[in-house]
Amino acid sequence: MSWLDDLSRELRAHGVSARDRGRIVHELRDHIACEPGCEDRLGDPHALAITFADELATAEARNSAFVTFGALAVAAVVLIVSQITLARFAHYPGYSNGISIALFFPAVLGMLVAPQVALVAGTLAAWRALRRRRAVSLPAGEIRLINSRTRVALGAGLATMVGVELYVVDFSQRLPAWWLGLVGGLAVVAGLGLFAAFRTHLRARTIVSSTAGQAGDIYDDLPVLGWGWLRARPWFLGALASVAMGLALGAFEAHAEHSVFEGVQRGMFEGLVAAAGFVLLGRAIGARPAPAHLPPSAYSPDQLVADSDRAGAELELREGYADGRLTLDELDARLSAVNQARTVEQLRAALAHIADS
Amino acid sequence: MKADTLNGQLDPLILATVADQSAHGYAILQRLKERSSGAFDLAEGTIYPALHRLERDGLLSSAWSTDSGRRRRVYSLTRAGTAALEVRRREWKRFALAVEAVMG
Numbered sequence: 426m427s428w429l430d431d432l433s434r435e436l437r438a439h440g441v442s443a444r445d446r447g448r449i450v451h452e453l454r455d456h457i458a459c460e461p462g463c464e465d466r467l468g469d470p471h472a473l474a475i476t477f478a479d480e481l482a483t484a485e486a487r488n489s490a491f492v493t494f495g496a497l498a499v500a501a502v503v504l505i506v507s508q509i510t511l512a513r514f515a516h517y518p519g520y521s522n523g524i525s526i527a528l529f530f531p532a533v534l535g536m537l538v539a540p541q542v543a544l545v546a547g548t549l550a551a552w553r554a555l556r557r558r559r560a561v562s563l564p565a566g567e568i569r570l571i572n573s574r575t576r577v578a579l580g581a582g583l584a585t586m587v588g589v590e591l592y593v594v595d596f597s598q599r600l601p602a603w604w605l606g607l608v609g610g611l612a613v614v615a616g617l618g619l620f621a622a623f624r625t626h627l628r629a630r631t632i633v634s635s636t637a638g639q640a641g642d643i644y645d646d647l648p649v650l651g652w653g654w655l656r657a658r659p660w661f662l663g664a665l666a667s668v669a670m671g672l673a674l675g676a677f678e679a680h681a682e683h684s685v686f687e688g689v690q691r692g693m694f695e696g697l698v699a700a701a702g703f704v705l706l707g708r709a710i711g712a713r714p715a716p717a718h719l720p721p722s723a724y725s726p727d728q729l730v731a732d733s734d735r736a737g738a739e740l741e742l743r744e745g746y747a748d749g750r751l752t753l754d755e756l757d758a759r760l761s762a763v764n765q766a767r768t769v770e771q772l773r774a775a776l777a778h779i780a781d782s
Numbered sequence: 783m784k785a786d787t788l789n790g791q792l793d794p795l796i797l798a799t800v801a802d803q804s805a806h807g808y809a810i811l812q813r814l815k816e817r818s819s820g821a822f823d824l825a826e827g828t829i830y831p832a833l834h835r836l837e838r839d840g841l842l843s844s845a846w847s848t849d850s851g852r853r854r855r856v857y858s859l860t861r862a863g864t865a866a867l868e869v870r871r872r873e874w875k876r877f878a879l880a881v882e883a884v885m886g
């Protein structure tokens with residue numbers, strides 16, 4: 426197998442797209458054609474593919490987060506326009522006056538709950554991408570977190586636009602044709618934008634990065650939350666955020682509707698929704714601890730480990746050295762053992778007395 | 783000079799190499815070697831991720847061209863790349879003067 430074949434296979438193994446792969450291989454083929462026999466000086470094809478994949482994964486994840494944020498901004502404008510025009514020129518028709526309650530409730534859930542999820546996840550994804558805009562290669566865990574936030578934001582954004590369309594259908598016999606056409610059309614346009622963003626996301630999530638390092642969490646993104654005691658109690662953060670959301674939106678509703686009862690109802694609903702969101706999506710957006718990057722203890726000892734397992738183990742050892750649990754000689758010996766480890770048992774032996782693996 | 787000595791310097795060196803004239807990957811590498819009198823001993827493949835990164839950052843542009851019947855990717859400096867190169871040149875001169883002042 427030639428050097429170029431090796432490179433192409435490694436690029437494919439790391440999820441580099443056929444288009445990028447074709448270009449890279451073509452450029453390297455031209456390089457070799459300029460000076461036949463220079464393959465040795467080009468370096469290890471495995472290492473070169475990893476460099477390409479790490480940098481592409483980083484760039485694509487950031488790009489996907491920004492594109493998604495832009496598409497969500499358009500969707501937000503559509504939602505705001507729909508509500509302003511409905512309140513000012515068309516008037517709310519009342520929930521029981523539509524075609525079916527079965528359309529109304531999913532529509533309202535889509536228009537009330539999904540935008541909040543999209544706002545939180547999309548902002549966190551874009552904010553992390555912006556904060557780390559100068560990094561050439563982000564750790565694999567961090568790329569996964571950005572992609573995960575982006576995916577949640579896109580799903581919620583699409584749910585919002587589906588909710589708007591369901592609302593249009595439900596009240597198609599009650600609301601003026603101009604409103605139905607305007608809002609229905611704008612929601613389709615915003616939905617297409619979100620689908621386009623979804624394509625960039627699919628492209629981003631197929632590339633595999635091998636860079637070791639911590640994924641970080643919401644406390645890294647919002648340093649104001651970085652109190653040690655809160656970081657150690659993520660459920661307390663969830664409860665705090667739920668109560669704050671409930672109080673804020675309850676007070677807003679009470680003021681807008683001139684009714685304490687309505688405010689309490691809305692506040693409780695929002696609080697429960699925020700709590701459910703934290704439970705269901707907290708890990709995906711980095712508000713709860715990410716899964717351990719070491720092989721879970723449920724793995725059988727002779728199960729083969731992946732490069733990402735070795736990268737996680739290496740990180741554990743470096744942290745062990747940094748906080749004084751290992752000497753430099755011990756670190757070198759254990760790093761060597763980690764790099765040679767093929768099974769979970771061998772990896773655990775290399776991490777003995779360091780990590781709970 | 784080993785590749786790790788070049789850490790952080792490969793990108794501006796590439797920009798400087800294509801500042802005068804567009805070039806494909808192999809030609810850029812040859813210019814780097816010639817201008818440094820062969821001092822830079824880096825794995826030649828590493829230049830390609832750097833070229834792609836600089837293009838993504840908008841500092842280089844590239845296009846396919848045909849030369850002697852061979853299709854190859856030719857890189858050129860963009861306006862943003864020219865500005866970035868000037869900044870890096872000034873920074874490098876300040877750094878080099880400071881190092882020289884200390885090292886003698």
